[in-house]
Amino acid sequence: MIKLCAKYCRRGFTSVASSFKHGWEEQNKVVLGFVFMGGWFGQSFINAYKRREHWLRVHKFLKDEEKRIRGEIYLKRNKAMFYPLT
Numbered sequence: 001m002i003k004l005c006a007k008y009c010r011r012g013f014t015s016v017a018s019s020f021k022h023g024w025e026e027q028n029k030v031v032l033g034f035v036f037m038g039g040w041f042g043q044s045f046i047n048a049y050k051r052r053e054h055w056l057r058v059h060k061f062l063k064d065e066e067k068r069i070r071g072e073i074y075l076k077r078n079k080a081m082f083y084p085l086t
C-alpha cells in the first residue's frame with residue numbers, strides 16, 4: 001500500500017508542477033505583475049495586523065505591570081501607617 005501510494009503521489013506532484021510551469025509561461029506579464037502586487041499588499045496587511053496584535057499584548061502587559069507596582073506602593077504606605085517601626 002505504501003509503495004503504491006508513493007508511486008502515484010510522486011507522479012501527481014510532477015504532473016502538477018509541470019502544469020503550473022506551463023501555465024506560468026503562458027501568462028501575460030501584466031497579469032503576473034497584478035498578482036504579485038496583490039500578494040504583496042495582502043502580506044503587508046497580514047503583517048500590520050500581527051504587529052497590532054503584538055502591540056496590544058505588550059500594552060496590556062505594561063498596564064498590568066503598572067497596576068502591580070502601584071498596588072505594592074499602596075501596600076507599603078498603608079503598612080507604614082499601621083506599623084511605623086518596621
